[in-house]
Amino acid sequence: MNAQDLLAHSPVMPVIVIQDTASAVGLARALVAGGILSIEVTLRSPAALDAIRAIRDQVPDALVGAGTIRTPQQLDDVLRAGARFGVSPGLTPALARAARSADIPFLPGVSTTSEAMQAAEWGFTAQKLFPAEAIGGVALLKAWHGPLPDLRFCPTGGIHARNAGGYLALPNVGCVGGSWLTPAPAVINHDWDAITQLARQARTLATCPQN
Numbered sequence: 001m002n003a004q005d006l007l008a009h010s011p012v013m014p015v016i017v018i019q020d021t022a023s024a025v026g027l028a029r030a031l032v033a034g035g036i037l038s039i040e041v042t043l044r045s046p047a048a049l050d051a052i053r054a055i056r057d058q059v060p061d062a063l064v065g066a067g068t069i070r071t072p073q074q075l076d077d078v079l080r081a082g083a084r085f086g087v088s089p090g091l092t093p094a095l096a097r098a099a100r101s102a103d104i105p106f107l108p109g110v111s112t113t114s115e116a117m118q119a120a121e122w123g124f125t126a127q128k129l130f131p132a133e134a135i136g137g138v139a140l141l142k143a144w145h146g147p148l149p150d151l152r153f154c155p156t157g158g159i160h161a162r163n164a165g166g167y168l169a170l171p172n173v174g175c176v177g178g179s180w181l182t183p184a185p186a187v188i189n190h191d192w193d194a195i196t197q198l199a200r201q202a203r204t205l206a207t208c209p210q211n
Contacts, residue, residue, distance in 0.1 A: 002105055003106060003107060003126035004152060005105070006063075006085050006107070006126065006174075007153075007174025007175050009037055010036050010038040010063075010175060011168055011202065011205055012036055012164065012202040012205065013038045013039070013040050013176070014199075015178060015179050016179065017042050018041055018048060021047045021051050024050075024055055025054050025055060025058045027195065028055040028058075029062075030193075030195040030196045030199070031182075031195060031196070032061045033199070034200040035200060036181065036199040037061060038062075040065050040085075040177065041065070041083075042066070043068045043074060043078070052064055052081040052082055052083050056084070064084060065083050065105075066083040066086055066087070068089060069087065070089070070090070075099060075102060076098070084105075085105040086102065087106075088109050090109045091108035091109065091115070091118070091119050091124070096108070096119075109127070109128045109129075111129070111130060113144065116148055125150055126154070128153070128156055129153045129154070129157075130155075131157030131158060132155035132156055132158055132176075133158025134157060134158060137155070137158070137167070138163075138167060141153060141167070144172065145171060151172060152174045153173055153174070154177050155177070156176065159176045159178040159180075161180055161198075161205070164178065181199055182198075
């Protein structure tokens with residue numbers, strides 16, 4: 001799988017913070033049961049690496065990756081934990097070199113035209129637009145499609161069930177990232193049925209007609 005394939009794997013890539021490793025497998029199984037197969041576990045908690053290992057080992061249908069990767073060392077850590085893709089909020093020269101050497105798809109974060117062009121020059125034509133809503137969202141991506149027709153994006157930041165369909169209707173968007181599929185009360189209470197239902201609803205977003 002390459003980064004372009006990753007964007008096509010699921011219309012929504014849940015961006016999740018796992019505080020309790022014991023919840024990781026149940027959460028992943030609930031998402032997969034609803035048809036969401038790509039799962040981004042962010043490096044925002046001490047449990048993240050153990051959660052990635054647990055999902056990789058016990059939920060074979062899930063494509064588990066790591067988000068909020070900021071340094072080459074963090075990239076090495078997630079590779080050792082078994083992450084199958086990586087996502088970053090930005091891109092530095094050192095991280096770009098490490099990501100090009102890694103044997104997994106990698107989505108660097110961009111927020112300006114120059115950053116998107118620089119990332120593409122370094123070989124990353126699939127990118128994360130972040131923070132999407134704060135920097136122009138759908139209007140920005142429409143404007144970029146003309147001068148940057150070879151780039152595809154996973155917008156993240158301010159995406160939810162009510163606006164995701166507008167992004168997914170764009171020709172340069174492969175998927176969207178968001179946290180609404182895993183609301184904290186459902187995770188804390190292990191309400192996996194609720195998360196499966198949200199995942200099923202998310203699967204339909206890419207096929208819903210947009211105004």
